[in-house]
Amino acid sequence: MDTAMSAPVSKVFLVDDAAEVRRRLARLLALIPGVVIAGESGGGERAFEIIVASQADVAVLDPCFGGRTNLVLIQALSRARPSIVSIVLTNHCASACRRACEAAGADFFFDKTAEFTLACRAVETIVNARRARSA
Template identity: 45%
Template sequence: MNSSPSQQTLRVFLVEDTIPIRRRMATRFRAIDGVEIVGEAEESGTALAGINATGTDVVVVDFRLTGGTGLELLHSLARSTPPVITIVLTNHSSAWFRQACLAAGAQYFFDKTSEFDLACNAIKQIAHERNTRGLTYTGAHHV
């Protein structure tokens, strides 16, 4: 974790089935001030249990997961209380995938290949907003 004592830590959960990519995500996101990686999973069921157990604020999910897709997880998280912010970070970035993920409840959608830095910037912005105004979601970004 990389935060000062007065900062509220942004708890991030990673849902990605490719271990080297998940490690890269964890390294990059953990380097953001005020961000803590609270869990990781390769499939929706394990992810949902971990997200509920850790008080996660932000979930970063790939479209393709072990045994299924991230759509089931997005649908479940869209109804979760307290709400979590969902960021899709995937190689499946065609218009169809983007629309399906946004319709399932994702607030952010990024192409893993070309927009990884944008995803990092979104998490940085969410962490900053959490510490300046409290964690509030103001609408879909980067659709």
């Protein structure tokens, strides 16, 4: 049996109000073996439902849009779907925002300006760990 074909796929869902950021993330994450982009959202009230329906394993999200921080999505994912790894990637990197995201249940927090590549590496590490567990 071909191990590449039997390797588990990790579904990643992207939430950011900037379409260009979602496109850039999708391009970079698609280069990681075993990653499939499960979907995208510009945010909003239905993001939780869409993420759950996509059966995502990882959600890369920016909870800051419309001039305010919306922690409801992180909280909902953390409570209802704790198996989904929540990775915050945002320009709002003040320590208060970081603490609020972590308190809401975010698994990882990255600065969109300085740590974009690190966020992608975190996804790669998660995917590789998942693959190793199922081997």
